[in-house]
Amino acid sequence: MGYGNIRQWIEQLRKDKELAVIDAPVDPYLELPEIHRRVVREEGPALLFTNVTGTPFPVATNLFGTARRVDRAFGQRPEQLLKAVAGAAETLLPPSLPNMWKEKKLVVNLLKTGIRNVPQGEAPVLGVCRTSDPLSELPHVTSWQEAGGPYITLPLVYTESQTAPQKHSLGMHRLRLIDQSTAEIDWNRHQGAGLYHQEAEARGEALPVSVFIGGPPALIAAASASRTAWLPDLVLASLILGSRLPMVKDPLGGHSIPAEAEFALRGLVPPRSAPQQAPVMHVQRIWHRKDAVYPATIAVTPQEENFYLVDYLQQLLSPVHHLAIPSVNAFWTYSESGPNGLAAAVVQDSSPHEALSTAFRILGDRQLSGSRLLLLTSEPAAFSDLPAILENVLERFNPATDLYVFGSGARLGEEHTEGRQGPDSQAVLLGVGRAVRELPRTYSEGVLPGINEVIPYCGGCLAVSGASYEEDPELPVRLVAQLRGQQSAWPLVILTDHAADAVRTQSSFLWTVFTRFNPAEDIYAESEIRQHQLGYKLPIVIDARMKPGYEQEQTPCSSTLDLVDRNWRHYFQQ
Structure with a gap:
């Protein structure tokens, strides 16, 4: 079975000497991202910043920044299972008792996938609820001066179809923090959450949205995967995890929440006033663990930290493309x-x-x-x-x-x-x-x-x-x-x-x-x-030349480079 939450994974990285803990004070505005970028370029360790300015929460980055780390996080079992599913498709469709008996080992493994509801008292994510200025204490990680503000860079954005509630989407859609209670969401209008938002707009309604941060690494992986219509996202997370995904009902109503998440945001995305307008989430509340850790990633071109995670998922899902x-x-x-x-x-x-x-x-x-x-x-x-x-x-x-x-x-x-x-x-x-x-x-x-x-x-x-x-x-x-x-x-x-x-x-x-x-x-x-x-x-x-209107490659400002150069040895003091 896979790691049940992000802190179990961090502890494994610590044991494997794949984690660098930085206790020195670090500013999430430009300084933290520059430290991360330098470490990622060298395929260095995961980073745990314990003293981040302006927030009570430690920040963890580079958690999946090498192929070795990704293999360690998920192992070979999920890929072997999906290969078995692809190979047995003709046998199991249509299902019959004799055919299912032939594939009984596979069927038993598939029966372990899905979700299971846990009591609220067994859900660490419900440790603290904040309804006033719910975004104010989150780390305001800002990668570049021109970034337009801080972003939530590892958000697991969960939505459901308002016309077919059994359909859901879990996607990795960045959120740009606008103020203490609103955030702009960058999703594809033609897939998943974007489609559900269109449905809600057509009815003149706001779309309920939940954003989970942290949880089992398998949940982060599932949110990073290309959409698979035949395999629901939470089921994919469960399949990678190797057991049913523990979920808990929100005591204040709405979507269920992964019980082992670090944070869970709940809010509404109203209809837009113009097609070119970005969707904006109005956050009503945030749940988080009492000792929450904030996972994040930083853009590093051309090979970002999540390169290895995305390629793992492609390899994982490749056996089933032939079925589609x-x-x-x-x-x-x-x-x-x-x-x-x-x-x-x-x-x-x-x-x-x-x-x-x-x-x-x-x-x-x-x-x-x-x-x-x-x-x-x-x-x-x-x-x-x-x-x-x-x-x-x-x-x-x-x-x-x-x-x-x-x-x-x-x-x-x-x-x-x-x-x-x-x-x-x-x-x-x-x-x-x-x-x-x-x-x-x-x-x-x-x-x-x-x-x-x-x-x-x-x-x-x-x-x-x-x-x-x-x-x-x-x-x-x-x-x-x-x-x-x-x-x-x-x-x-x-x-x-x-x-x-x-x-x-x-x-x-x-x-x-x-x-x-x-x-x-x-x-x-x-x-x-x-x-x-x-x-x-x-x-x-x-x-393929750079053209007007194309986003220019970002480079750190000289003051940030100087700051990180001066403090580099202090960051990694043992």
Whole structure:
């Protein structure tokens, strides 16, 4: 059985010498996040800050910041169980006593999943209730000067459908604290809580929302997972935990609360006055343990702390993608490419037409559809080897028939999200069947006007850099013409601000390209229309330069860097 609450996990980290306790006074505004970022970059220990300015609560960060830590937290049992479920699906559906007997061990394990109600006296989360200024004592962790305020960064946002109460959502949606009783929620309007909010808005009602902080690590994992329509989020948490999830009724009414949570916020999100307005939670009360610990995470690009947790969950859920879409053998989203970045699927060996049908099924699946670029190949390859996946596609794709760009109808993020140059769009690149070209691996085609850096990323994919977007927005247009004029052998060219930095690692490539990429605006190629079908011609150029309106990379201010430099040895005194 897994760890029953976050403090059990912290204690295990202490025993494993994977925890650094910082007793020195630390300011949650900029100082604490900078300490965290430095430790995460070195794959250092989890951190427990016991003396945080402005709050009575200790703050724990980097709890899942390495692959070793994630494996230790959850083990192999959940993955083995889901593989068994996927393998037994044909046997158990439809259920019958003889078939269930054949899979009796699996059935027994599945019967252990779900929730169990516990008495209020056995729920530590009900230790303290605060209804006046309920957010005032929470640690105001602020990562950057330009962040817009403090955030709750590991919130488990729980909502229920008002039209079908048996449906629920548990998601990791950041909350920006506005004042002592309100917080802005960053959720996807087209999934889970966002859909339930739309339902409530249509009825002119506020949506009841609960936010849990802490609890079993399995609960945090379930909230981080991609939505799985066939597997309710609390059931997934129970499956990862290895036992029924203990829940307690809120004495003041409303949603039940995980009994082992550290904090539980209860409130309402009223209808918005305009589509571009962010949803705002009006917090009515907060429950917390008498000795609550506040878990948090801090953004670290390109590979954040939760990278390992998200990838674990993808690996955990990968056996069941084939059940949802039989033609999909494997599916992966690349965490380092940012929210809604790059996804890849290995599909059954098929014609391009059948592969396109599979792509449409993926794009139509709310759980799988949230990436700007979807690569499809029929050639097996490890998703951890992006160059191999990309080469499989580039060897096979026909630009006239295998590249599809879908405009502003794409449903990737929030209508209220700022920092986008234009409406969301998506693209699909198919590469199935036999190889049709040999990919170049070294560049020997001469000087490209306006380009000062040319570096291959992998076979067939070239990274180049020249003037910035603000200096020369038309550079990709001329680049396409130049490459076509010299009959370039490179099918894909990525225009970046700094090619050498972009190709340095797989993580840097994913982050640099796909956080600055909107397909409908940033894909350049010659094209023609035949039989109402838009067909492209090689090469394809992607403009992945930083553009006006895109969120700039954040950097710590000099005063924060100096402060942390001065105090570094004091933080880690034994």
